[in-house]
Amino acid sequence: MELTAQQFKTIEHLLPIPRGNVKISNLQVLNAILYVAEHGCKWRGLPKRFGRWHSIYMRANRWAKQGVLDRVFLALQENDVINIQVDHVSLDSTVVKVHPDGTGAFKKNGSQSIGKSRGGWTTKIHMVAASHNSAVTFSLSPGQVGDAPEGRKLLKTLENCGWEGTKVIMDKAYEGDETRQLVFDLGMEPVVPPKSNRLSVWEYDREIYKKRNEVERLFRRLKGFRRIFSRFDKLDVIFKFFIHFAL
Incomplete structure (x- = not known):
């Protein structure tokens, strides 16, 4: 190619x-x-x-x-070369294993979103996707960091985008009150199922929720690039370079 x-x-x-x-x-x-x-x-x-x-x-x-x-x-x-649909967006994250060659850089050299989780040294890619082949924005974090706090940081970047009324599709990792309230504050509509231990549950659009597979499919396409499937780059600036290139 x-x-x-x-x-x-x-x-x-x-x-x-x-x-x-x-x-x-x-x-x-x-x-x-x-x-x-x-x-x-x-x-x-x-x-x-x-x-x-x-x-x-x-x-x-x-x-x-x-x-x-x-x-x-x-x-x-x-320029609309990438056609972004804004009637709904999906928020999710994926874990990338860090190759031994990707560790060991001095902190003074730059940001390194690498952390140790159950799977060893990993990096998380957090992403807001508009469809199965269109990303809106993304960020990196160490692998052990929770999804919701990083997800809220990404959602805040959508402020003043003029996307009021847009549905934000999320899985149960983002069903916390703080995340849902942020979506409401942005003028958007959260589409997220409540956890089974919730005392007060809410209704959500189950048909729209089925479209959460779009961000998963985008991650699948992104990981088709071997340089992203495994992280070999010590610094975030280089790893982000390859992600931006692939997107």
Whole structure:
């Protein structure tokens, strides 16, 4: 799988002008990043057809620290290249195992959302999804962190989006009073089943709740990229770079 020249034209103006080794175009770099993301190989393992691996790595690293793909992701949403449906969104999280190569960085080097849970060293990806192939926003946390507190942080970023009345589909991990009240405060409607030990239960739209599978399907597609299925990157800024790229 590679990006075509036609697809590249959509985002070409959003990428920095190449500097240094200009023999390698931005399209070549993007396809090299796609190869690494899809196959989970090391930068040194890039086929020679992409060019010198170190030059590609340096440009990708520079883009990650400058937030280049973050801006590309937002620009695609704003231009409706990614068609986001806002009649409902789904909130959920997934756990990613951290490879031993992804641990051990100094804290001063940057944020590292890596923690120890029952499954060992893990990272959680928290996401608000608009459909099975459209993400609205996401964040990272250490694997042992609860879903609800991080979910509330993501929901707060939806304030002033003009999505009043939008249904927010969540599983029972988010059925706490604080999370549900936040959804109401944002002018949205929580669709979440109550836990069995709730003394006062509530009704929820069971038909809409069936659409919670969309965020699960999005996670499945995201983990089709081996560089995301297992975390090899020590710093969040690089791991987020690959997630933004895949999305």
